[in-house]
Amino acid sequence: MNAQLRDFHADTSPLAVHGLAHGYEGSNVLTGVDLALAPGSVLGLIGRNGAGKSTLIRAMLGLLRPLAGEARVFGEPAHALPDAAKARLAYVPQQPEALAWLSAAQMLDYVGRFYPRWDEAFARNTLARWSIPANKLLAKLSPGERQRVDLIRALASQPDLLLLDEPAAALDPVARRELLREVALRAGEAGTTVLFSTHIVSDLERVASEVAFLHRGRLLIHCGVDETKEHYARLWLPARLSAAAPAQALSRRRHEDGSVSLVVERDASGHWPEAAHLPGARLDALGLEDLFVEIAE
Known part of the structure; x- marks a missing residue:
């Protein structure tokens, strides 16, 4: 396990997981996730x-013990962080609820x-x-206001590592832009x-340098935001060529007319699947939002 983690740059990454698996009541939520963040990304x-x-x-932060793997x-080790490491990171959950009996000013003064x-x-x-x-109890703030207070708490600690779980979920468009500007x-x-999670692709495109796509507990994509258009595309094959569809694809759809469309990627040598070069095949570039929709649907 440790040798594999070293190969995955866990020794130099501020945050890394290897082989992470977890589930609830017999249902898999994460399946063999490998992910390492580059410093400053x-x-x-x-x-x-x-x-x-x-x-x-x-699981990355050690707030739950995965069934397999390591963070x-x-x-x-994420589950046994010393105080010095904890002081260097900040985490904002999707629905902040802690210390709700304090006012915003009191909470920030205490946590600081x-x-x-x-x-x-x-x-x-x-x-x-x-x-x-500042003097209103956190419990009496709106969800958007409560989330913004927690974001202030996280940013004011000047962390080396910042994790935000759906940070814009309760914010209006203006507040979202302000948040993203602060993060950037x-x-x-x-x-x-x-690291911030989202299902709003436009937010990601504004500030992220890298994208990781988690689908049904598996990490399907991890690359630079600008690289997605170069590495992934939609391959359409008419019915007469459907048998030539590559076995490996991020998504696959068969249409009523017998044609097939797939999301494919370049291989290690930078080549598209052979089927993309067949007469009658069509390869369409995908923007990040189109890529997300194609795979997630």
Whole structure:
């Protein structure tokens, strides 16, 4: 296991998992997931609701014990992180609920005492800039306001590693753009490594340098955002060529007229499947959103 993790750069990655598998009540949620974040990268973890994104993030942080595999944070086992490592990371769950009996200002003041690089001015100024009442109890804030307070908490700690689970789920379009701008700014200026999960492709395209596509508990794609158009395409084969469809494809559809469409990728040498060169075959470029829809449907 350790040798495999070294091969997967777990020793240098701020966050890495190898062979991660988990399930609930006999149902598989994650199946053999391998993923390592490059230092300073912004990775968008994309997938439909129920794809396993939240479970993967929680397992990555040691908040749950996977049934198989291993997760490491800053090279340390995720389930046994020392306090020094914990102070270098920040996590925002999809539905923040902790410390709801405190006001926004009280929560930020309390939590800030645990982080050596806490940016008090940023926390105070961002509360005001986002028009969040500092003295209102967290429990009485709207879901969007509550999520923004938790985002302020995460960003104010100036983490080396930042994990956001559907950070824009409860935000309106203007607030989403403000959030993404802050994430991009922090990552660019401080070199923070960021992982955020989403099912909103446009959010991912604005800030992510890499994309990982989780589908039914399996990691199907992990590459640079700009590389998806070069590496993946839709291959359409008329009915008379359907038997030539490659066995390996990210998705496969058979249409009423007998034709077949598949999402295919280039091989290690940069070549498309042989069927793409047959007379009558058609290869269509896919944008990131089209790629997501083709595979997820």
